Amino acid sequence: MLYSRLSRRLRALNLKSFSSYYKLLQNDGGEELIHFVNAVTTNLTAFFREPHHFELLEQVILPKLMEKQMATQRLRIWSAGCASGEEPYSIAMVVKEVVPSHWDVKILATDLDSSVLARGIQGIYEEERVSGILPIRLRRWFRKGTGNQLGRVQIVPELQALITFKHLNLMHGWPMRGPFDIIFCRNVVIYFDKATQKVLFERFANILSDEGYLLIGHSENLFQLSTRFQLLRQTVYVKGG
Ligand SMILES: C[S@@+](CC[C@H](N)C(=O)[O-])C[C@H]1O[C@@H](n2cnc3c(N)ncnc32)[C@H](O)[C@@H]1O
Numbered sequence: 001m002l003y004s005r006l007s008r009r010l011r012a013l014n015l016k017s018f019s020s021y022y023k024l025l026q027n028d029g030g031e032e033l034i035h036f037v038n039a040v041t042t043n044l045t046a047f048f049r050e051p052h053h054f055e056l057l058e059q060v061i062l063p064k065l066m067e068k069q070m071a072t073q074r075l076r077i078w079s080a081g082c083a084s085g086e087e088p089y090s091i092a093m094v095v096k097e098v099v100p101s102h103w104d105v106k107i108l109a110t111d112l113d114s115s116v117l118a119r120g121i122q123g124i125y126e127e128e129r130v131s132g133i134l135p136i137r138l139r140r141w142f143r144k145g146t147g148n149q150l151g152r153v154q155i156v157p158e159l160q161a162l163i164t165f166k167h168l169n170l171m172h173g174w175p176m177r178g179p180f181d182i183i184f185c186r187n188v189v190i191y192f193d194k195a196t197q198k199v200l201f202e203r204f205a206n207i208l209s210d211e212g213y214l215l216i217g218h219s220e221n222l223f224q225l226s227t228r229f230q231l232l233r234q235t236v237y238v239k240g241g
Pocket residue numbers: 041042043044045046049080081082083084087110111112113116168169170171185186187188191217
């Protein structure tokens with residue numbers, strides 16, 4: 001996988017060997033490093049991927065948090081490893097449908113890969129990527145493209161306004177103070193070794209509010225990695241207990 005992804009980069013740069021690419025990475029002042037990172041990350045995602053998470057968000061997580069946060073009427077959600085934006089936009093649709101409009105809700109969406117992040121900021125998707133979304137949601141949250149945007153859809157500004165996209169490497173320092181009420185970090189840690197996952201889950205626990213929620217991907221779990229969470233449902237955890 002790494003070979004084929006980097007070979008594409010070598011061809012684009014007209015380089016003949018991996019060692020010449022390695023030299024370029026060391027010597028060009030960091031510019032190629034951005035392309036390198038963008039080439040090797042796996043960005044597979046979809047709207048309402050792992051639908052049980054969004055059902056739980058609608059029926060359990062948001063109602064519980066609204067009860068808990070009634071005094072402040074404030075919710076903070078983080079989509080960590082948001083890829084091209086389908087995950088934070090799916091969260092935003094459910095939030096808009098469930099939480100009263102006067103509540104102060106913000107969604108932070110971060111990723112290491114700047115090219116997918118740019119697509120998320122744009123909020124324009126091929127029509128086939130939204131074919132599985134309920135018609136009622138499609139009508140409310142998307143506009144059909146015309147002219148040179150035919151065959152594409154655009155997220156409505158009201159939904160985009162809820163989300164801030166930021167470039168962030170989860171391995172580095174985090175500029176935000178938190179606390180977050182919900183963190184989605186799905187299908188990201190599968191690429192990290194266990195020691196790295198352990199540190200990351202500890203940091204997630206520290207930046208989550210008490211009884212905040214952590215949602216991870218279908219092939220991930222916290223077994224022997226963190227004691228700070230309790231399992232609520234399949235791949236959905238609550239901080240503390
Ligand atoms: C497979 S996608 C998952 C997208 C989405 N969360 C989902 O489940 O549909 C994994 C994303 O994690 C990002 N990623 C990988 N390592 C990262 C890191 N160290 N910091 C931030 N993002 C990272 C990748 O760039 C990629 O967009």
